[in-house]
Amino acid sequence: MVKINSKTALIFSISFLFIIPFVLFIGGTMPYLIFYILIFLFIIPFLHNYIAIKGIRGSVEIPNGALYKGDRININYELKNRSPFSIAYLEIHSDIARKLAGKDTTKVIIPLEKKRRFFFNEEVVLSRRGYYEMEEIEIKIHDVFNFFTFTKNIKTNTSLLVYPETINLSTFEITANQQLGELQVRNSFYQDKNRISSLRDYREGDMVKSIHWKLTAKRDFPIVKEYENRVDTNVFIFLDNQDLYFENDVDRRMEDKIVDSALSVVNYCLKQNIFIALETQHKKRQIELSGQNTKDLKPFLELFARFKGNGALNTKSLLISKIERLRDGRAFIIITPHLDKDMGAIGIELKMKNSNPLFIVVTDKENNNGFIEPLIENRLKQEGIPLFILDFKSNVKDVLEVSHG
Known part of the structure; x- marks a missing residue:
């Protein structure tokens, strides 16, 4: 999913409202040059983010075996950037700790270079018994100009059974x-x-x-x-x-x-x-x-x-x-x-x-x-x-x- 930031949309709209009349009714090298620069200014970050989000892979590792309410466990996350582009601004959102321990939703913000991996973990105390299906974590990518935000949900296919x-x-x-x-x-x-x-x-x-x-x-x-x-x-x-x-x-x-x-x-x-x-x-x-x-x-x-x-x-x-x-x-x-x-x-x-x-x-x-x-x-x-x-x-x-x- 892609979202155009409100400021970006406003700047884009105003710029084109001014430049398009010049291009259509006046012409000339300079108006076309400005027009092409504007197009590339938005297209290049869009394509960069699009290719980067497609190359993101992720996984979540949770301990196996018998787990009981009150146990302390580590949740391990891994992200891989398989795309040919570095990512300037990557957000990771996970509700797993909130489901298991009532903690605030996890949010991590990092840059991630091309063909590199990122690991992080969080420790939680299992606050209640239950069967939990950890369906997905959310990834967001922003370009350096913050024009666009691309969102991707990574399915974890991980479940956890917590005994009372x-x-x-x-x-x-x-x-x-x-x-x-x-x-x-x-x-x-x-x-x-x-x-x-x-x-x-x-x-x-x-x-x-x-x-x-x-x-x-x-x-x-x-x-x-x-x-x-x-x-x-x-x-x-x-x-x-x-x-x-x-x-x-x-x-x-x-x-x-x-x-x-x-x-x-x-x-x-x-x-x-x-x-x-x-x-x-x-x-x-x-x-x-x-x-x-x-x-x-x-x-x-x-x-x-x-x-x-x-x-x-x-x-x-x-x-x-x-x-x-x-x-x-x-x-x-x-x-x-x-x-x-x-x-x-x-x-x-x-x-x-x-x-x-x-x-x-x-x-x-x-x-x-x-x-x-x-x-x-x-x-x-x-x-x-x-x-x-x-x-x-x-x-x-x-x-x-x-x-x-």
């Missing part, structure tokens, strides 16, 4: 009556009473049945038995990303908070060797993922890196179809930005089916995003259904480690 930062929970309560290690569960369904995993000091809320009486008698203080998980222990997590709830999500705040809370729970359960099944959607496509130990974490990280509030399918319909196929006893965690009557009814239905529902509701009060109906919140609490409320500014670890017993 994992928040490690020391405990997480699903329901409030019995413990599975540090994972609170409703009953002994999740424990294999024939296999003791460890012994620890008694804590308030532990059941009397779990006390190791012989060791307690020797130590003079209560010792509690912790049992290994049964092989069929499992938790289902549903991420509600229906698009209408995210229409006004400022800077994708609620998206990120849903990812932080979901990843912390998934990571915790995988460390406990709890089988996790997770379901969400991407536009009109349903996404399902499962795992049972820390080796299975990477696919979850990739899913969370790409997670967006763009689901086109109705959340209520998806959950109802899931409930119809659900077996009794499973912990059912719903992470949503919208707790209304319909969502509350689903929680109560899950409890009636002898499942263990739990809600994590994500909001952004500062921007008036997210919704919690107070009557539904109170009803869930009355039914003994755990409810965690996570505002964008809340600390995930502080909120999710709170006991509801």
Whole structure:
């Protein structure tokens, strides 16, 4: 793309308005000489810039491998001037650092001699998780008189997948009556009473049945038995990303908070060797993922890196179809930005089916995003259904480690 600078256009127009009448009506050597000089004065810089911009090549190099939010990386740029002309004034504009780290758009101004290369790099701290396609950088060339500006977009064909930062929970309560290690569960369904995993000091809320009486008698203080998980222990997590709830999500705040809370729970359960099944959607496509130990974490990280509030399918319909196929006893965690009557009814239905529902509701009060109906919140609490409320500014670890017993 070429742009004639406004001052150039004005000078060019005025000059030709004066000289053309002389050439047409008077003639003579001097008017034609001035006319030709004017033409060449503009044509030569134009042709110089045109050939130079055609000869510019560029590339961007970004580190490969697993990258996480908070990592520090170097972005390397290379430009080659393959044309036979030197470039007096070359501008390089790149939005890559702004996308990855929220920095100002990069702008570099240099001269570049013919058949030479130019290298530069910038260091950025990855400010957020996500999948980024670095489509192009913009190159601008000016002539020495600043008559013309030629612009060229160089496609980089570079992409970057940034995993979210994992928040490690020391405990997480699903329901409030019995413990599975540090994972609170409703009953002994999740424990294999024939296999003791460890012994620890008694804590308030532990059941009397779990006390190791012989060791307690020797130590003079209560010792509690912790049992290994049964092989069929499992938790289902549903991420509600229906698009209408995210229409006004400022800077994708609620998206990120849903990812932080979901990843912390998934990571915790995988460390406990709890089988996790997770379901969400991407536009009109349903996404399902499962795992049972820390080796299975990477696919979850990739899913969370790409997670967006763009689901086109109705959340209520998806959950109802899931409930119809659900077996009794499973912990059912719903992470949503919208707790209304319909969502509350689903929680109560899950409890009636002898499942263990739990809600994590994500909001952004500062921007008036997210919704919690107070009557539904109170009803869930009355039914003994755990409810965690996570505002964008809340600390995930502080909120999710709170006991509801």
